[in-house]
Amino acid sequence: MSLCEVHTEITRPARSEIAALSRIPVASIVDALGKTGALSYCLKLQTPGLVLCGSAVTALGPDVTVRRAAIDLAQPGDVVVVAAGGGKDRSCFGSATAAHMETRGIAGVLVDGMVRDVAELRRIAFPTVARGTTPLNFDYPAGREGGGVNVPVDIDGVRITPGDVVVGDEDGTVIVPRDQVAAVIARAQASQAAEEEKWWARRGQSLGAVQQLADSGYTII
Numbered sequence: 001m002s003l004c005e006v007h008t009e010i011t012r013p014a015r016s017e018i019a020a021l022s023r024i025p026v027a028s029i030v031d032a033l034g035k036t037g038a039l040s041y042c043l044k045l046q047t048p049g050l051v052l053c054g055s056a057v058t059a060l061g062p063d064v065t066v067r068r069a070a071i072d073l074a075q076p077g078d079v080v081v082v083a084a085g086g087g088k089d090r091s092c093f094g095s096a097t098a099a100h101m102e103t104r105g106i107a108g109v110l111v112d113g114m115v116r117d118v119a120e121l122r123r124i125a126f127p128t129v130a131r132g133t134t135p136l137n138f139d140y141p142a143g144r145e146g147g148g149v150n151v152p153v154d155i156d157g158v159r160i161t162p163g164d165v166v167v168g169d170e171d172g173t174v175i176v177p178r179d180q181v182a183a184v185i186a187r188a189q190a191s192q193a194a195e196e197e198k199w200w201a202r203r204g205q206s207l208g209a210v211q212q213l214a215d216s217g218y219t220i221i
Contacts, residue, residue, distance in 0.1 A: 003060070006069055007150035010162040012055040013181045018077060018165060021181065022053035024188045026171045032187035033180070039173045040156040042131050043110070046118050052127035052168035054079035054107035056160050056175070058153045061085070062092035062113060062138055066147035071097070073149060076105030079127075079166045083153035084113030091137045093130070095120035102126055110166050110173065112155045129168045 012018075021029065030038045045052065055078050059070035062084040070080050080101065084092050093109060095117035101109070108127030115121070115130040116137060150162040158175050160166075165176040176184050214220045 003146050003148050003151075005148045005151055006073075007162065008073055010055070010057065010150050011178065012075075012078075012163050013165060013178055015077060017181045017185060018054060020185045020189075021165055021167050021176060022051055024167075024185070024192070026167055026169045026174050028188045028192055029167055029174050029176060029184060030172075031191060032184045033174065033176065037158060037174045037176060039158055039175070041172060043112070043129055043156070043168075043173055044131070045168050045170055045173075046115060046128045046130050046133065047122050047126065048170060050108075050125060050127040052079060052108040052110065052129055052166060052173070054166060055178075056081045056110075056162055056164045056166050058083060058150055058160060058162050059147070060149070060151055060153050061147035062087070062090075063147050064092075064138075066149060067092070067097070069149045071101055071104070071106065074101075074104065074106050077107050079107050080109045081153065081155075081160055081166060082109065082111045082113065083155055083160075084111060086112050086131060086155075088114055088131060089134070089136070090114065091116040091134050093128070094137070095124070095126075098126040098128065099124060108168075110155075110168065127168065129166075129173050 057074040057078045058081045059067045091114040093115040111130040114134045152161045163178045
């Protein structure tokens with residue numbers, strides 16, 4: 001990956017596709033991706049009850065100017081992904097930046113690190129995924145010499161390419177590769193419909209699990 005680069009153009013999925021993903025639970029999306037794409041449980045939605053969903057605009061490193069460049073390049077509906085290296089000592093995102101992003105129509109933020117002002121983030125209902133909170137922030141500049149905007153980044157072993165879709169809810173966060181978005185939507189919607197039909201047909205009935213365990217060799221006492 002090239003560092004100290006700012007890429008001004010990225011390719012995004014259709015808005016209708018992003019809207020469709022926002023209505024699908026993260027767990028169903030992970031299933032549709034073949035159990036791939038999920039970020040660590042340590043990255044949690046800090047704003048309960050909200051859904052984070054949008055095309056990724058990436059900022060490599062915690063530096064404030066790099067992050068601001070990503071915000072300047074983000075379009076309405078995008079999610080800014082701050083690949084801050086997962087550090088837990090200092091925050092690199094807070095409510096003042098979130099409020100500005102909200103005025104630009106940015107859909108939320110994923111921070112591989114810590115944030116602060118979480119009460120205000122919740123009050124303004126700005127979808128925020130991060131590893132946790134701390135009131136201590138960085139002294140800037142911080143890591144600007146190795147930063148980049150709209151470059152591929154890796155978080156928890158998952159590659160995030162600008163334009164991929166970030167989806168986060170209270171179960172966790174998943175990255176949907178841009179070229180798989182349509183297929184994932186189709187698989188997830190079909191699976192949800194089949195699951196709903198299966199459980200509707202079984203309502204009020206025994207699941208037959210005791211007999212299945214007996215047939216597999218369990219002793220039923």
